[in-house]
Amino acid sequence: MKGKAVFLDRDGVINMDHGYVYRPEEFEFIEGVFDACRHFHRLGYLLIVVTNQSGIARGKYTEQDFQALTEWMKARFASEGAPLAHVYYCPHHPDHGKVDERNCNCRKPRPGMLVAGIHDYGLTAENCIMIGDKRADMEAASAAGIGRRVLVKSGQSLSPSDLSTAHSVWPSIHEATRAILA
Template identity: 65%
Template sequence: MTRKAVFLDRDGVINVDHGYVYRKEDFEFVDGIFDVCRYFQEQGYLLIVVTNQSGIARGMYTEAQFQELTEWMVARFAEQDVTITRVYHCPHHPDFGPEEARNCECRKPEPGMINTGLDAYGLSAEHCIMIGDKRGDMEAASAAGIGTKILVTSGQALPPEDLRSADSVWESIQGANQTLYT
């Protein structure tokens, strides 16, 4: 049996990107995210979040605050009968934090978080999907050999080269209904 997953970026895909969200009071789920994730789960995909969190390196919030929000988010998915298998995050930034952490392998567009998930769960990369809202998400997925790359524009005006980095472009997660359910 082929093991497969949907890798999801967080800010801009799971929640509205208000910039450096680390408190549940500021966390606003994107309309339709639970339905889309439930659909993929029913199709046999694991759901794995891969998120850059440079706010930690910038000193805007702590690792503990990120973990608290993550636990709260995963519990909200569970209430909707959706299992988030794992959340990977990169707390680094090339311009902030300790020198040794500035050139990490985990910060997208590097594929480190995706590769870790592929290895940890014995996944077949070519059968996996990446859903992100930035070109860096698509580049990380390509570098990891992910079979399908979906870019969600979430109202952003993205340049053509960003749009070309994906196999499919959705206006929103909610708009996935036309793609997935037809």
């Protein structure tokens, strides 16, 4: 299979979603995330994070704060044998920040970050997987043509209509890994 990646939401998939996390001491990795990502990496999948970061537009933290945390997170993944190819992020929010950025194409459920990853890395969308914890993650993946959409319950509360947007639903990324690749 050529040109494949696992797109990962951050808060609720990689780390516990404590709200506007931007410092390493607040960042709590979800149990089993490194095992799952190592497994995908060994199978030849690129690991790409796609994350809405409205805390930047809301003034909760700066892009520099986010970048510092991202570099720390990438170093942890690399040291665990699961290097992240890229971290795409949307710093916008429709109700906050600069007016000309409020209707961006990168904020999920829009597909901009996924489309950028597909383009930048020469991926075949049908060969890719999106793992997220929100309906918006699944809607972005669907709009980008991602072949497999997986919701995990380690982040948000999900309604029956949210669940219907995914191909499968699992308690966390760790439990989903074997089933996704079966």
